[in-house]
Amino acid sequence: MMPNCKVNMILRWATPRAKRARPMGGRVHNFCFGLWLIGWASLIGGVPCRAAGDQDMRQLGSVGSTILSVEAKTVKIFGAGGTAGLDAYQSGFFISDKGHILTVWSTVLDVDEVAVVSSDGRRDEAVVIGIDPNLEIAVLQTKQPARAHFSLDETVTANVGQRVLAISNLFGIATGREMSSVQKGVIMTRTRLDARRGTFSSVYQGPVFVIDAMTNNPGAAGGALIDLNGRLLGMLGKELREARANIWLNYAIPMDQLTASVQKIIDGKSIAKTPVSRRVADRPNTLASLGIVLIPDVLTKTPPYIDAIVPETRADKAGLKIDDLILFFNSIRVTSQSMLRDELGFVDRGDRVTILVQRGNELKEFSLNGE
Amino acid sequence: MSKQPQFDNRFWLLRIRYSLARVSSWRYCLPISLSLAAGLLLISIGYGQTTPNPQPTGTLADAATNQVAVATLGTQSADSLEELSELEQAAFQAAVDKAARCVVQIETFGGREKVDGELVADGPTTGTIVGEDGWIISSLFNFRQQPGSILVALPDGSRAAARIVARDHSRELALLKVESNSRLPMPASALGERVTVGQWAIALGKTFDSNAVSQSVGIISAMGRAYGKAIQTDAKVSPVNYGGPLIDLAGRVIGILAPISTGGIMEGDSSQIYDSGIGFAVPFEDVLARLKRLQAGEDIHAGKLGVVTRQQNELSGPVRVVGATPGSPAAKSGVRSGDLIVAAGNVQVELLAHLRHALGPVDAGQAFRFTVRRGGVKLDLEATLAKTIPIYETRYLGLRADVDNGGARITYVEPSSPATKAGLQIGWVVTKCSEEKVASPRELRTHIAIAELDVPVKLVVKTDTESAKVVSLNVATWPANIPVGDQPSKPIDPNVTTQVLTLPLGDFPNKAAALVPSTASMAASGLLVVSPEPGEVDQPKFTGFWESFAKDRGWIVAYFSSANAKRWSLEESQLIGRVIGKLENSYRIDPSRTAVAGLGAGGQLALVGARLQMDKIAGVMTLAARLEGLNWREPNSPLQSLKFLFAGNDSVVEACDRLRKLGYPATPLPAPELNPGKLESLPIEQIKNWLIGLDRI
Numbered sequence A: 001m002m003p004n005c006k007v008n009m010i011l012r013w014a015t016p017r018a019k020r021a022r023p024m025g026g027r028v029h030n031f032c033f034g035l036w037l038i039g040w041a042s043l044i045g046g047v048p049c050r051a052a053g054d055q056d057m058r059q060l061g062s063v064g065s066t067i068l069s070v071e072a073k074t075v076k077i078f079g080a081g082g083t084a085g086l087d088a089y090q091s092g093f094f095i096s097d098k099g100h101i102l103t104v105w106s107t108v109l110d111v112d113e114v115a116v117v118s119s120d121g122r123r124d125e126a127v128v129i130g131i132d133p134n135l136e137i138a139v140l141q142t143k144q145p146a147r148a149h150f151s152l153d154e155t156v157t158a159n160v161g162q163r164v165l166a167i168s169n170l171f172g173i174a175t176g177r178e179m180s181s182v183q184k185g186v187i188m189t190r191t192r193l194d195a196r197r198g199t200f201s202s203v204y205q206g207p208v209f210v211i212d213a214m215t216n217n218p219g220a221a222g223g224a225l226i227d228l229n230g231r232l233l234g235m236l237g238k239e240l241r242e243a244r245a246n247i248w249l250n251y252a253i254p255m256d257q258l259t260a261s262v263q264k265i266i267d268g269k270s271i272a273k274t275p276v277s278r279r280v281a282d283r284p285n286t287l288a289s290l291g292i293v294l295i296p297d298v299l300t301k302t303p304p305y306i307d308a309i310v311p312e313t314r315a316d317k318a319g320l321k322i323d324d325l326i327l328f329f330n331s332i333r334v335t336s337q338s339m340l341r342d343e344l345g346f347v348d349r350g351d352r353v354t355i356l357v358q359r360g361n362e363l364k365e366f367s368l369n370g371e
Numbered sequence B: 001m002s003k004q005p006q007f008d009n010r011f012w013l014l015r016i017r018y019s020l021a022r023v024s025s026w027r028y029c030l031p032i033s034l035s036l037a038a039g040l041l042l043i044s045i046g047y048g049q050t051t052p053n054p055q056p057t058g059t060l061a062d063a064a065t066n067q068v069a070v071a072t073l074g075t076q077s078a079d080s081l082e083e084l085s086e087l088e089q090a091a092f093q094a095a096v097d098k099a100a101r102c103v104v105q106i107e108t109f110g111g112r113e114k115v116d117g118e119l120v121a122d123g124p125t126t127g128t129i130v131g132e133d134g135w136i137i138s139s140l141f142n143f144r145q146q147p148g149s150i151l152v153a154l155p156d157g158s159r160a161a162a163r164i165v166a167r168d169h170s171r172e173l174a175l176l177k178v179e180s181n182s183r184l185p186m187p188a189s190a191l192g193e194r195v196t197v198g199q200w201a202i203a204l205g206k207t208f209d210s211n212a213v214s215q216s217v218g219i220i221s222a223m224g225r226a227y228g229k230a231i232q233t234d235a236k237v238s239p240v241n242y243g244g245p246l247i248d249l250a251g252r253v254i255g256i257l258a259p260i261s262t263g264g265i266m267e268g269d270s271s272q273i274y275d276s277g278i279g280f281a282v283p284f285e286d287v288l289a290r291l292k293r294l295q296a297g298e299d300i301h302a303g304k305l306g307v308v309t310r311q312q313n314e315l316s317g318p319v320r321v322v323g324a325t326p327g328s329p330a331a332k333s334g335v336r337s338g339d340l341i342v343a344a345g346n347v348q349v350e351l352l353a354h355l356r357h358a359l360g361p362v363d364a365g366q367a368f369r370f371t372v373r374r375g376g377v378k379l380d381l382e383a384t385l386a387k388t389i390p391i392y393e394t395r396y397l398g399l400r401a402d403v404d405n406g407g408a409r410i411t412y413v414e415p416s417s418p419a420t421k422a423g424l425q426i427g428w429v430v431t432k433c434s435e436e437k438v439a440s441p442r443e444l445r446t447h448i449a450i451a452e453l454d455v456p457v458k459l460v461v462k463t464d465t466e467s468a469k470v471v472s473l474n475v476a477t478w479p480a481n482i483p484v485g486d487q488p489s490k491p492i493d494p495n496v497t498t499q500v501l502t503l504p505l506g507d508f509p510n511k512a513a514a515l516v517p518s519t520a521s522m523a524a525s526g527l528l529v530v531s532p533e534p535g536e537v538d539q540p541k542f543t544g545f546w547e548s549f550a551k552d553r554g555w556i557v558a559y560f561s562s563a564n565a566k567r568w569s570l571e572e573s574q575l576i577g578r579v580i581g582k583l584e585n586s587y588r589i590d591p592s593r594t595a596v597a598g599l600g601a602g603g604q605l606a607l608v609g610a611r612l613q614m615d616k617i618a619g620v621m622t623l624a625a626r627l628e629g630l631n632w633r634e635p636n637s638p639l640q641s642l643k644f645l646f647a648g649n650d651s652v653v654e655a656c657d658r659l660r661k662l663g664y665p666a667t668p669l670p671a672p673e674l675n676p677g678k679l680e681s682l683p684i685e686q687i688k689n690w691l692i693g694l695d696r697i
Helices: A002-014 A024-052 A055-060 A062-071 A259-266 A314-318 A337-345 B009-024 B030-043 B060-073 B080-100 B284-289 B291-295 B329-333 B352-359 B441-449 B539-553 B570-586 B602-612 B651-661 B684-695
Strands: A074-078 A089-094 A100-104 A114-118 A123-132 A137-142 A163-168 A181-192 A207-211 A224-227 A232-236 A251-254 A292-294 A306-309 A325-329 A353-359 A362-368 B103-109 B125-131 B135-139 B149-153 B159-168 B173-178 B200-205 B214-224 B230-233 B245-247 B253-257 B279-283 B307-309 B319-324 B340-344 B367-374 B377-384 B399-403 B408-413 B429-433 B457-462 B469-473 B498-502 B512-517 B525-531 B555-560 B589-599 B619-623 B643-648 B666-670
Touching: A062 A163, A062 A224, A074 A100, A089 A163, A089 A232, A100 A232, A114 A137, A123 A259, A137 A259, A163 A207, A163 A232, A163 B080, A207 A232, A306 A314, A314 A362, A325 A337, A325 B103, A325 B149, A362 B159, B080 B200, B080 B214, B080 B245, B103 B135, B125 B253, B125 B291, B135 B253, B149 B173, B159 B291, B173 B291, B200 B253, B230 B253, B253 B284, B279 B284, B284 B291, B319 B329, B319 B352, B319 B441, B329 B377, B340 B352, B352 B367, B399 B441, B408 B441, B429 B441, B498 B539, B512 B539, B512 B570, B525 B539, B525 B570, B525 B602, B525 B684, B539 B555, B539 B684, B555 B570, B570 B589, B570 B602, B589 B602, B589 B684, B602 B619, B619 B684, B643 B651, B643 B684, B651 B666
Parallel strands: B525 B555, B525 B589, B589 B619, B619 B643, B643 B666
Antiparallel strands: A074 A089, A074 A114, A089 A100, A100 A137, A114 A123, A123 A137, A163 A181, A163 A224, A181 A207, A181 B214, A207 A251, A224 A232, A232 A251, A292 A306, A325 A353, A353 A362, B103 B125, B103 B149, B125 B135, B135 B173, B149 B159, B159 B173, B200 B214, B200 B245, B214 B230, B230 B279, B245 B253, B253 B279, B307 B319, B319 B340, B340 B367, B367 B377, B399 B408, B408 B429, B429 B457, B457 B469, B498 B512, B512 B555
């Protein structure tokens, strides 16, 4: 019982407004994790420096100076929200000396002016100068020029396994002159947020860095992902639940995916929303058109076992047989009959398709010619 | 040393120094580490250029000495940070590259959409090769939807159909077999190497990509977790790498990542604490030790002993045996009531937790040796642990007793019960039960609770005429019917009054009150805790309804109301324990007469709360509660038992059946007209009779 009590107390303190259901234990530990990371950073950065004080020690401590230099480029953003489970804060960072700030496009920005607070405590008003609805990013501009900023020309990309730092105002814990929180981690993998069948509930569909620091927390979106030398790698994404593993995903969008769009916004060009949904083909394939009869679809995820093959049809000619279990259609994994039907519809009957089946213990691939 | 990637000595120092930074900053240890670091730097004067031998693993102690060397190293190195992080990254990468080929992606097809009410993700999962000829170990978590088909993406890029050959339910692992013509690459194992807390550990998974592993870097946080079954790491462990390996810096497998249920450590579903800084891996050694059995298709289960101890709190000791569940390995081992367990496996047992830790890693079917002290003599006993302990059904004699001069004086004998059939009379005092002394009703209750059903129990009783009459009788199982109301053992005192107390609940905002009869300050009382429908409780109406029961039977009746007027939250189930605790502070509460009642939506709360308080209550009743989702899994046990009464629509019968299968006495009370919002619709006579009957022996 005790861990739960503590969890609840911390949760009440950290997120007074109940957000949507989420794995509580993980979340709270994330929060503590964030706290001790700050401590970690100060230890790595500060202690050897101050204890020894000579030149060589400073070199070992230069993660600390990296953090200090990057902190000056990041901001805490405060705007609309605070009710109905929506947070009123997020993170962002300067990308030009003219006061341009890159952040995520969210309901926090649903006000005429948002408050932007730098790590030196300076408060500024900023307006949204443009958004990219496909990337869900926004560029803000402050009235005052920025004192320090990342340069879009100097962004780098990261390798899997590379050590990184994430800087954000997660949980809105930093206010006023307080610095944003620093988390360390490695790039776990580079993967795509894939829209197919709602795998991800994200508008952005491109590649992301998955990181093993707990950044998927309120307020972290818009934070900077940097390498140990302080170079910008990406921007922390919005809170997202990943459907492949059904977990909250800690990720950042690589800068190479953002730079062109950000430049367009700064140049005053507007970006239209491009539809992402796939269209049903003009002459869609159906099970009947292929000559396949499946076992009765009685479950939510009935496996697509073939119950009968209509003679002289495409399926028959290709060599599909009764009791084959269809696993892949055109290299797309189909886990149920309903999914197979949907996928069939996206492909025109005139096109050649491939079907991979399991027959007993064997896997067999068949190619079905177009009509 | 030869197995290490080729890095110079300096690299190890750098690596170890970082290990120290991580270890010492672990959570709350910051101040300690600061002083440690400062102290070491002082010691470093005079340490000179000596560099210690490279270490394959960085322990805290190693790291502490090596920190000093790093300090001196700085003078030799031109740009140490860049070099450090490059070397470090290269080391991680070398380790990952070495192990990556042995990590496979697993795809499942079909199966249930939801398990335990939670949507199952159908994305790819991870496995680790453990046999060249197609053996792959993975986490059971990855197959909980019971997929119709399983495919494994092999290192050469081909896919092969796989089947689950066996499951290790104790460690949440599944062994798969694929038919493959090519020989699969085997991972190096860290077998025989001492895994030390503080050393680097990398968690690998293949959910995101069938061609490349995902990696999370951390350290070993602890050994022997989850009752000796798991290694703990702060590398991020989640469904994206369950089934994958946890490797050391040499790319050798330390363990297999799995969502181990930590039992007493944390509440809640083990899969809910992913990515939390607390991740688990089953030691690879333990996996390999069981590989032959698994390959032969043998499922592995946690071994159970079935010994019954007085303590339920695992931090209490010494471990005094009260008995053994009839038919269990403990019963067959010859352990006896009164024995003191002093050692188990190779460890000393002082607390119940020690015994549980010794039992944790032992599988069903394996021998478990333990030592008991019996009357000053040490005896070594051995039991072959079982997968399940026979279902225990609550025992019943049909009498009630009071303390009397070092015995249990019978105060009531139920008609047509074993007690009546054996001729037991009110006023007789039981002094012995099956050769064991009976000093109180509680002791008699304990002896009867663990009595075999088909072996007659011999009671020695003191009657008006005989000082040691022997009565032999057969113990029965608890009757399911509601007892016919028996008369109070003492005449009703018209002078008993009641008062209503408000109970403070600490940091909970909920309101709670108790109706307390004046007898409560003199004698032990029964206690009924009511969790009503959410919303305000009409206190006068509530107390008026229960007043006669409280007065006549000497029961305290307490209630608490929800913080939110519309619903109960799960954490409010803790309130039941709070209320009992508050009243225990002021009154003597008889646990055999303590019950929880839930009305409507409060019913689920009562069930959850009761589970948390099993050692303090004897019964749970729900009135018009939804019982379809009843998810009670803990089987009945002799000294942590409950009696259930479910009143309401047809679902009560099915719910009772489910609990009876677990051995509990569960009584359905069909009452379709029951309205949880209206007290007057409650079948009060039956409820009272059930409550009164709770403390029968």
